Amino acid sequence: MATLKRSYPDNVAGDFFVDNTCIDCDMCRQIAPSVFQEASDHSFVYHQPGSDREQLRAKMALVACPTGSIGARSKPNLEAALAAFPEKVDDNVYFCGFASESSYGAASYLIQRPEGNVLVDSPRAARQLVKKIEELGGVATMFMTHRDDVADHEKLHGHFGCRRIIHRADSRGIAAEHFLEGDEPVELDSQLTAIPVPGHTRGSVVLLYKGKYLFTGDHLAWSEERGGLTAFRRVAWYSWRHQIESMKRLLDFNFEWVLPGHGRRGRQPAAIMRRKLEECIEWMIEVA
Numbered sequence: 001m002a003t004l005k006r007s008y009p010d011n012v013a014g015d016f017f018v019d020n021t022c023i024d025c026d027m028c029r030q031i032a033p034s035v036f037q038e039a040s041d042h043s044f045v046y047h048q049p050g051s052d053r054e055q056l057r058a059k060m061a062l063v064a065c066p067t068g069s070i071g072a073r074s075k076p077n078l079e080a081a082l083a084a085f086p087e088k089v090d091d092n093v094y095f096c097g098f099a100s101e102s103s104y105g106a107a108s109y110l111i112q113r114p115e116g117n118v119l120v121d122s123p124r125a126a127r128q129l130v131k132k133i134e135e136l137g138g139v140a141t142m143f144m145t146h147r148d149d150v151a152d153h154e155k156l157h158g159h160f161g162c163r164r165i166i167h168r169a170d171s172r173g174i175a176a177e178h179f180l181e182g183d184e185p186v187e188l189d190s191q192l193t194a195i196p197v198p199g200h201t202r203g204s205v206v207l208l209y210k211g212k213y214l215f216t217g218d219h220l221a222w223s224e225e226r227g228g229l230t231a232f233r234r235v236a237w238y239s240w241r242h243q244i245e246s247m248k249r250l251l252d253f254n255f256e257w258v259l260p261g262h263g264r265r266g267r268q269p270a271a272i273m274r275r276k277l278e279e280c281i282e283w284m285i286e287v288a
């Protein structure tokens, strides 16, 4: 629970505020960019929400914040914000909100499909979210892109009885029902391809859905500053050199969407996304 006593002085006066427990995960700035902004190492409220839509987005950020660092003096009704997740991103692909501190506020996603829903990485197992996911058909498979973003996978597995998939190289201390091995792409079914991308961690894997949606964990993200794709050298825990090679292997695949754990989502026609991927690889080599 955020407390006024700990709130940052850079919050603009008004109802909403961010306190100094913020871990600077970016989630609130993605959900409500007209309300939250980044300072050196945290978010703060730079504009108090005015319209109904801004109010809802600010409350959704409050609900999604992994550390409970967003507060509101008025103790607002959060019912609509709690019910807003999972939020549709496109077609049958949803953003789960409800980030977990143990995943450093990483985003997770739900693919709703007749063949069985897929949860990509684990959100916080909040009661309201679990209920909404139940209404959308539950979870048949939980795909964990890497070891950092597994959050409440045990609780969610216990509730939904889903099969969990993770790469063997990232599985130490993490229970799963299906372990991926090696560096070759694996067709999980006719719509889902798991593509190992060692770099951020040894066992990082991205998930391609229908040749359109690429769920990238912490391997690859969209950057608004760069106007293209980016990777995070500072957190290449396993190897930046291997991450470059993994990135090159993605040139074998078409995709229009990049849906990361950390960083921004991006959508472009496949041909442009490919060019952005080539530019990203050139940049990665330059800064190596």
Ligand code: SF4
Binding pocket: 018, 021, 022, 023, 024, 025, 026, 027, 028, 029, 042, 043, 061, 064, 065, 066, 067, 068, 069, 070, 105
């Ligand atoms: S969502 Fe919470 S932890 Fe993340 S940047 Fe915003 S206030 Fe900080």
